[in-house]
Amino acid sequence: MKFVAQVQLLPASAPDADALAATLRACNRAANWVSAVAHTRDLKRRNELQRAVYHDTKSAFGLAAQPAVRVIKKVVDAYATLSANIRAGNLGPEGSSRRRRAESKPVRFREDAAQPYDDRILTWNLDARTVSVWTVAGRIKGIPFVCSPGTLGLLARRKGESDLVMRDGMFFLIATIDVPEPAAYEPRGWLGVDLGIVNIATTSDGRIMSGRKINRYRERHRDLRAKLQKKRSKSATRALKRLRRREARHSAQHNHIIAKKIVHTAERTSRGVALEDLGGIRQRVTAKKDQRSKLHSWAFAQLGAFVEYKARRAGVPVLFVDPRNTSRQCSECRHTHRTNRVSQARFACRSCGVVLHADHNGSRNIRRRADAVWKRGAVNRPRTAAR
Template structure:
């Protein structure tokens, strides 16, 4: 089972400045590599590396691993774009939206996430610090924090790359953990069907329904608040809008996660309810969105 744990970093002002400069340099390099890939028709890693690797290392002072990740990130972005175009997510071929997406190179935000591998990042779990590569050199003793249970998962099951991310002035590492699932049943004796919707977020074949009324009411209130703040457009309104940004998405993601956990608990015959209560979750029967 793949699990992503968001670990919060606690850098000093000097460390935060070095991390910000690193993100900006890596994303500028990736944007330039995307321009080269578009012009040279070279969106495969090996071909793009021949055109950009040395220039990225010299021009942006990136290490070998950081330059490789910038190139790989560019190629992955073009792979995703091609898949979206092929699946019609940007409209039909020849449409204005399709041509707009296909007719220009990919660009990256200055604060877009940057992948780190074990050569660029090392953990000291006992001290709760880490050592991380930056354009200013190797930076040691960067503090991090998270709920103790989640940190134990990171220490035991971390695998592959971690993504450096800045959101709202806060620094995070998105850590991928690979957890082996014990006792998997290869021959299930039954199943639970789930129908997704808007009025009812989920309806299980067991008869359980999870209403979307409260979530829709919150979305309507969010839209009203955004409209009011955008119309007012004062300094305090912009500050409040920035603080409120992303709240609706986080609420919906949290609610969907809780509903899916409860459906799994019901499918397991209630065996997961005790563990859910131990983690601080509400009992299934008390869920306000459950009909």
């Protein structure tokens, strides 16, 4: 299975940092020019496009041979991704109009967009924690990098390309790591997990992981965004970008912690993890106006992906079940009715009279459905496809 490792570069001097920034600008300007040629002349295959633009890309933008090849490959990959999204219909509700717009103009790259490096133009020294990087000002050797001990251990398995990224004036290298995936064990049962907004995750063991803290954090950021948007200044725009990334990092960290707890509990008790298959829920579910921001900022897909990859890494089986009526069905007598859900937090069965926390009831239904699917033999092994 593949992981993404990120390290931060610490250029020793301002000229080194300027050289890295100038390299990104040159590569992305070259990519925009190559993209325009590819769109105008309909050259979307790598060999054809490289024959047409290789020498001009080197001479016009001051690139060496291998960086020019990487730029051309980046453009080809961008068009391949666009074509795949068009075929799959992944262009949102206005798919037809967005498709026409996408096909009518070339793919564009920001001047600070990531640039891929291969082993010919980027060398890692893990013992010294330094890298040697090609730039438009020449090769810079011995640039220190910092990362966690776990990431350093993963980098020993690094293969293929690494991406040079600049964010907020800082430089990062993002590498893809290929780690052997252990075989999933035979579960002795299932840990049902109900995902929600008020309570981010509730397990069938009765453990509730509240979303109160993260929701308050998002509300503060939403109010601050509204104030900054009214200013309409360049400094406010920069602050909005910083806030957006900060909120995304905070949410991801929170989801990592919850996913780790869920997987650790399942592994410790030799159970599998059962989740609801919530694909397309935003299109199916309607919400009141004051609840829409909470619904659309709900990072359930990210949390599900974190649980899935952490479980696969630990050899814990994962099963996705049908989410229909998990909140309306009684986990004791299986009576299903919308009035069973008295409130957001309270479930009271109209048939047998059992009273439970609503999310705990839902997680028990998820566990029971996972048991039924497993016993029938319709086993859904840990999925590798991204949702």
